Amino acid sequence: MNLKEWIFTTDHKRVGILYLIGSLAAFAVAGIMALLMRAELSTIGPTITANPTNYNVWLYTHGAVMILGFQIPALTGFFANFCIPLMIGAKDVAFPRVNALSVWLFYVGVILALLTFFIPDPPDIMWTGYPPYSTITTGNTAMYSFTVLILGFASIIGGVNFLTTVAYMRAPGITLNKLNIFVWCTLGAFVLQLIFVPVLGTAVSLISMDKYLGTNFFDPAKGGDVLTYQNLFWFYSHPAVYVIFLPFIGVVFEVLSSHARSAVFNYKMVVYGGIGGIVLLAGEVWVHHLYVSGMADWLRIGQMVTTLMISIPVGLMMISLVGTLYKSSIAFTTPMLYALGVVFLFLIGGLTGIPLAVPSLTLAVSDTYYVVGHFHYVMAVAGTFSIFAGIYHWFPKFSGRMYNEFWGKVGFWLTFIGSNVVFWTMMDIGVDGMPRRYYDYAHFPQFESAHQLMTAGAVVLGLGFAIAVLNWIIGAMKGPPAGDNPWGSPSLEWTTVSPPPHGNWPTPPSVAEDWHPYAYKKG
């Protein structure tokens, strides 16, 4: 097992694990940024730095790296790579070398993002990069543009690869209605990536062209328009939350169903109503990020309706998740706890999004901590919990070893409690007026104790995450052998040995007529 073999690997499982390692490293860095921000906010006035720019750079790095360096690569890089070929009974992906290229590009992107800390004027333009500030700041906007472009490109070529793989490489007998929900979800996510990433690429290229090459796309004094950027940016970045949401809810379906040994409730409703509905609606709701940006009134009202309608596919998926538990047989393992945690966190996050769909209500709460609390519930923490659920769930498969249940559960409870303390409090002070992206809250002294509570909560939650990561590292090195199918799941990835060899199965698998990834059998 030498390093060169890993770097030049074209095996989808190893590519996946490279994605996992890179994205967890990104998560650690972005997590440390979160703790620095929380430390800074623990008192009014300067706490650990007297220079607001430092805070802004941490916030930029936290947001951009969490989304582009951690969640999207972990979900569409690690899980998609590791699971999809195994779930559809394929030896590998359709284009293994393209796959290797995508993980290399991902590493280039992550390294570029981390260079933020070593250049004299790091970007301070938030992960959204809105002009005019991004075109006049002394911060390095080009760094932001290139990071986004490279990570976006890595993801697009992954998308082409997986769509082809699922279309052409399914084992005989695996029809479309026998695909794992996770596979469907990932396909939906990649369709969205392929449609929308180019728009993001355009947006971030144009700000750098404005800043460095003298164009005027966004400068009204020279005939440009500032709002155009926001439209382009969110035309991608709203669908991007579904690029995160779809695979993460897919992981939750897999974990929940396996550990409850119960078929996914109303499979076709989830696939065609839930996933299909989201893919269809994803591109018609971006204006809800621009409710206070000065958009035309009719657009704000129109997209209020489409945004509220997102509740339909998402609601169907929630019904299915809960329905799957009905008369099931639940083992409360660590991955199951995380998956159930997602159900509750996502419930809170989803419901608190309903007021944010209504433009008149957002006139007060937009750009406040209410929004920050809401999206951490619905995406940041729910997504991270599902990534953790998935890593624990497939840990025996990709490492061949077992993690420690006790420490797994300790980690879960710390993060679950910590997250609720932090993000519930955020929503609470947000409704009372605390604006987001504030280095200091001198005008809101009444929130100091709430901020201190959040800082304490963040430490607890960070500790929980750290315990989980340590648990994996130790488990991968010293854990007891796990066996091929510790959860008793009929899904195909559990039919091969742990860890699966190059090529996945000694002889290609074929499935029986009555096989289904969720047909649990007593035994």
Place this chain on the structure above:
Amino acid sequence: MESKERKGKQGMHKQLVAILRRTSVAAFGFALAASSWAAGPAQSAASKINDPARGWDSLWHEVIVDITIIGILFAVVTAWFMFSSRRTADNQVGASPKLSPASAVGWTVLPIFIFLSIDLYTAANGWVLWNHYRDVPADRLEVKLESGMYSWDYTYPNGVRTQNELIVPAGKPVMLRMTSRDTLHSHYIPDFRVKEDSMPGRVTYLWFHPTKPGEHLVTCAEYCGVMHSYMAGRVIVKSTDEYAAWMKQEETMLAAAATTEAPAVPAKAGAPAAKPKKT
């Protein structure tokens, strides 16, 4: 055997149509009733001022109650299933009934209509309130705002200017026409439940209805640069008389400045939008 199968399919088909018909009628009826009810009071009260801040409070409260109910419902059902489905033997598997095709469709269509009616109901309420926020009463004080890094600069119709202090009379709706000389900013007045971005090259607006004398914080809600979090000001609401007196004084000062041909300076320059307190 074949005919029996066909008969079964036909039965299912009928059942389906019946389910669809019933649910759609119920859902649309509910949504329609809800939206007309929501739109009702708005028209009857068109003559007096609809204070959006009050409307915000009541709609917010209502939506929070709604989502709390839905949330508790979901959470209780989930918790109950979790509790009642604990695995008791190692080789146990779930025993949930298999859905018949008709009930699978029912379980899809019925929730769709329920969610859709909640959505439309919420949208209708939100739209009514939106119109209150966007229709500015004709009898109003109109002030121009130019935001910049890092101050709020107000210009009154008669040319009087202030910085970081918007002084207004109680009882009169105030409208801001906003633009920016550099980056994006957002004039947020938490007490009046309103904000809107200001930006170069476009004019945006907002209005609010101050009723009692008092002071209200203005704070910037759109990231605008390094000192974003210090970009604050105040709305100062004075009684009508005090406001008139203040305005008179400003006007004389302005006139005096004009006759001596001094360059126009902001009549009232409050402290620049604050600085870090500790060092």
